[in-house]
Amino acid sequence: MLKTLISRLPMLVLLASLTTLAAPAAQAQVNPTASSVQEQELMRALQTGDFVAGRVSIPDERAGALIKPGNKGWAGIQGTTLRVISVAAVLVTLTILAAFYAYRGRIRIDSGFSGRVIERFDGIERFGHWLLACSFVVLALTGLNFVVGRWTLLPLVGEDTFGTLSAWFKLAHNFMAWPFMLGLVWVFVTWVGRNLPSKVDVNWLKVAGGLFTRGLHPPAGKFNAGQKLLFWMVILGGVGLSYTGVFMLFPWLAGSPAEWQTYQVIHALFAAFMSVVIFGHIYIGSLGMQGAFSAMGSGKVDLNWAKEHHSLWVEEEVGHGKGAAGKPGAAATPAE
Numbered sequence: 001m002l003k004t005l006i007s008r009l010p011m012l013v014l015l016a017s018l019t020t021l022a023a024p025a026a027q028a029q030v031n032p033t034a035s036s037v038q039e040q041e042l043m044r045a046l047q048t049g050d051f052v053a054g055r056v057s058i059p060d061e062r063a064g065a066l067i068k069p070g071n072k073g074w075a076g077i078q079g080t081t082l083r084v085i086s087v088a089a090v091l092v093t094l095t096i097l098a099a100f101y102a103y104r105g106r107i108r109i110d111s112g113f114s115g116r117v118i119e120r121f122d123g124i125e126r127f128g129h130w131l132l133a134c135s136f137v138v139l140a141l142t143g144l145n146f147v148v149g150r151w152t153l154l155p156l157v158g159e160d161t162f163g164t165l166s167a168w169f170k171l172a173h174n175f176m177a178w179p180f181m182l183g184l185v186w187v188f189v190t191w192v193g194r195n196l197p198s199k200v201d202v203n204w205l206k207v208a209g210g211l212f213t214r215g216l217h218p219p220a221g222k223f224n225a226g227q228k229l230l231f232w233m234v235i236l237g238g239v240g241l242s243y244t245g246v247f248m249l250f251p252w253l254a255g256s257p258a259e260w261q262t263y264q265v266i267h268a269l270f271a272a273f274m275s276v277v278i279f280g281h282i283y284i285g286s287l288g289m290q291g292a293f294s295a296m297g298s299g300k301v302d303l304n305w306a307k308e309h310h311s312l313w314v315e316e317e318v319g320h321g322k323g324a325a326g327k328p329g330a331a332a333t334p335a336e
């Protein structure tokens, strides 16, 4: 017996080694569907609002919650209601602006160009404005792609290009959030002092700034009541977008998934609100009003434009012989 065992020992060792080596290979052959949930079950859970959770290897364990009660309601708001609100808001605003242009045309400088200019915004003010403006435009366009890209861009460029573009848009949206927040703080710090309410604002608002009446120019300081409203809407809207946006970037900070979904809906509503406000602002700062754009372009505006739209500010600057940059006598200079 012993002799037989000894003679078969090499064979037994070989067999034992082969079994050990083969073990990991056998473990790797996992049936991928054996332990997973069937699609129909997931669909049923979605219908009834059951809780379905799996396991994830990323730090945020809550991401393993695949289907949660209440998700269906959020999916409805996110997929339909928010889309309808965003698209309607943009279309209604564009229609109103087109109607206003048809009624009023371009608001001209009634007394014509004087040939003399006055500094309206210095480099620090313009840098903050364009930092905020450029980052907002990128955020708005890339954000709009999340909402309507599938129906607008996809048919134009095809699936492959749309996929690549959307991935880049997503990155741009994530990274442009930071310059936007910096621009927001910059603009707030630079202009908050000039945007506090004052008595003249009441009269300006009563006559709607003369926007609907040719030749009517109610007195205003550096910023009129309409601009002050825009300023505060931009600040509040920007803070709302930034606060909720941080939870989009770092979902685990949001608390529960339901809270994250709430922030997502608020983010989209703020985005629609800001877009509407900014459409109006871009219109009046460019096409809608003669002589306005140069305030943010070269930083200088025609003296007659300034007298018509910001008479109290001109008195402050010229009347006291003080230029916009604080230099005596530097207020109005001949246009180049």
Ligand code: HEM
Residues within 6 Å of the ligand: 120, 129, 132, 133, 134, 136, 137, 187, 223, 226, 227, 228, 230, 231, 234, 278, 281, 282, 285, 286, 292, 293, 294, 295, 296
């Ligand atoms: C992209 C196109 C834009 C243009 C052509 C534009 C143009 C202008 C102009 C000309 C002014 C100065 C008006 C004056 O002299 O009184 C101004 C001011 C201002 N802009 Fe813009 N802007 C643009 C985008 C934006 C965006 C995206 C934001 C904010 C997200 C913004 C926020 C402001 C604020 C807060 C002011 C000061 C208040 C006011 O004048 O209404 N702008 N802009």
